[in-house]
Amino acid sequence: MEQNTWEYANQDCLNRGATLVIINNQEEQKFLITLNINTWIGLSDIETEGTWRWVDGTPLTTAYWGPPQPDNGGGTHGEEDSAEIVNWYNDPVQKWNDVSCTTKLNWICETVSE
Template sequence: MKTITTTKACTKQLLDKLQENISWAQMEVKSHSISIVKGWLTNDRFFIKGEPIPRSRTSPSKALDSGTAQTLKTLNRWNNSGWKYFKSSMYSISTVKMNWTVGRQHCRKSEADLVVINSKEEMIFVHGLISNLGAWLGLTDTENEGVWKWVDGKELTTSYWMKGQPNNGGRNGNDDCGVIVFGKAVLQSWNDNQCNYLSYVICEKSVA
């Protein structure tokens, strides 16, 4: 009799815990936050490999409100077009080389801009996208030599320059655009280069 009572008590505890988890999940589904979508996208490694955005384990088309469901559809469409997801942004690397100015125009055609690095984790992710000669950053000191700014107008605070960089091209004195160099250590891979130099382009657009 004692064994049966104990078993019933354990079963009740498990059911209570299950109900608690279901209630929590329901509250999350009702939220309009993009974090729901990011939760269903599981992890960022999917997008480094360029795999399709995974479907929800609980059929998001039925569980999500129309606004969030549309966001998920948009992410799927971008991913199928070659964009990669990380945190709250989508990224795309060009298949042809272009100078910094043309590269920025290229990004803007997709309602994006040249990539802005906000964290070490983002730097590691973006570095995984580059190949061959590297890719342009949305970083320049064209306005004021030595004062590096991102294309969103913010001044550079955390950097990942190669040793001895930026040096403004030494004697040339005309290296005003930032680029990620392929084959260098991830956190020491930036170089300043002439803006008319041809390189691949990484575009970034926010989905938050």
């Protein structure tokens, strides 16, 4: 599987007529966890620190952050403005982590069916 930065992944999805995956409910979150890969999701606070938005511009309302995320690197890792799903949290649902957008990860694109 190809790995690249959040911006690259976001643009790749757009080029395919899709978006980086937007998680709308717990069922979708649980499905993505079953893939058992660390992957970018379409969530960032690039525009305004601490204001997490999906790539379609909608604000984050339901979150699945692993504790104690998002921590913006805890002051030791530089800015962490993009979100990933990780598999190191024991909680079966809370699996998000904020990480530097220049990290290279897998990604998942999705299209919305009308």
